[in-house]
């Protein structure tokens with residue numbers, strides 16, 4: 001079956017399906033089409049055709065690194081700009097991607113996570129303190145507080161810097177510059193080069209914002225060098241400054257280290273904050289799972305204020321809640337691959353070289369043939385070990401796949417387990433607005449306009 005023969009939504013001349021996707025909920029639109037056209041369909045966007053896949057049986061082919069590679073769409077290539085890219089925006093064939101990947105695998109491995117825990121507890125403790133000082137009627141903007149937490153956590157564990165977002169009403173200038181740059185990159189992806197040329201002020205601001213961020217990280221690198229042997233190089237920045245790629249014998253140039261720091265901030269904060277926000281949404285709609293989680297939390301954490309590494313990793317049911325949230329709403333909802341040479345997937349569909357195949361994770365993860373008749377329902381018991389063992393490994397891919405899978409997976413899961421564990425240990429969640437989940441997709445997808453109240457649990461006032 002050729003790409004032309006695949007089903008798919010009708011588009012308009014030149015723009016194809018672009019107009020249908022140009023709304024705040026493009027992922028919902030893609031999911032509706034998957035429900036209508038099935039586990040493999042085609043889309044046309046200006047200049048190209050793309051395949052969208054959500055069938056678990058097609059995954060073994062698409063995830064085969066020998067035959068397929070990550071594809072960076074035009075939007076991501078544009079976001080790369082002219083400088084050296086970080087891991088996320090690099091081509092697999094770029095020797096610097098491999099060098100950085102080799103150097104960074106160890107500091108992102110499970111065995112390195114123990115070292116980051118005290119810094120994660122530091123920031124999580126700040127959020128708990130903030131919440132414990134609220135008046136009973138105060139409202140908490142969940143995605144906003146979670147974003148402050150995840151940004152501060154990655155900055156502290158990444159390069160020993162404190163944004164102190166939880167103590168501010170307006171973002172730290174670095175964060176403001178980063179957010180402006182991200183919005184600008186998104187705007188740019190949707191406009192013609194001439195339109196952008198005309199926005200002189202926006203271009204100047206974008207340049208100033210990038211320089212400001214680069215200079216801050218440069219300053220941190222210079223500080224480390226000045227401190228010499230006395231520097232604490234146990235964070236990601238230190239590991240990059242001192243690390244050598246065993247296969248090439250080379251370290252990373254400074255501009256690449258700076259690009260990696262920016263990448264961790266961008267890739268690491270919205271995804272994890274969205275995960276925590278979705279998990280809270282699902283829990284307040286299914287309080288029986290709060291009760292189940294608390295049996296374990298009370299046993300493992302008791303009234304401890306600073307959980308240890310061992311304690312966090314004993315919170316297996318909290319982890320199942322997070323896994324289940326990432327099943328229904330994987331916060332990085334798509335990744336795109338392309339065949340290295342013409343090939344066939346699922347035994348019958350042609351996958352021509354370089355044609356983008358996007359894996360639509362929220363639909364892949366709701367396949368009833370894999371998860372059972374309650375595939376659309378939030379049920380952390382989908383991840384009970386004996387039940388999850390029957391799920392084919394490639395049917396659940398919230399962190400991507402193969403060589404280009406998420407390097408921050410253990411980091412995100414440790415941080416989110418700690419924070420959700422501490423939240424449920426100390427607070428009752430009050431759904432005073434009877435929140436109805438609706439999402440917004442920017443770079444990632446997260447709940448929108450989500451407010452709760454928190455009350456200290458008995459014994460934690």
Ligand code: HEM
Nearest residue numbers: 087088264267268271272332335399400404406407408412
């Ligand atoms: C890549 C998801 C947290 C850093 C990816 C990819 C996914 C993903 C799906 C693959 C993208 C692709 O194939 O194009 C997530 C989710 C997270 C999370 C759902 C949280 C719940 C983090 C954190 C960090 C991070 C905390 C860093 C501290 C990266 C990097 C890459 C990546 C650097 C690119 C790796 C490479 O291509 O070599 N992530 N991520 N992520 N993620 Fe994450």
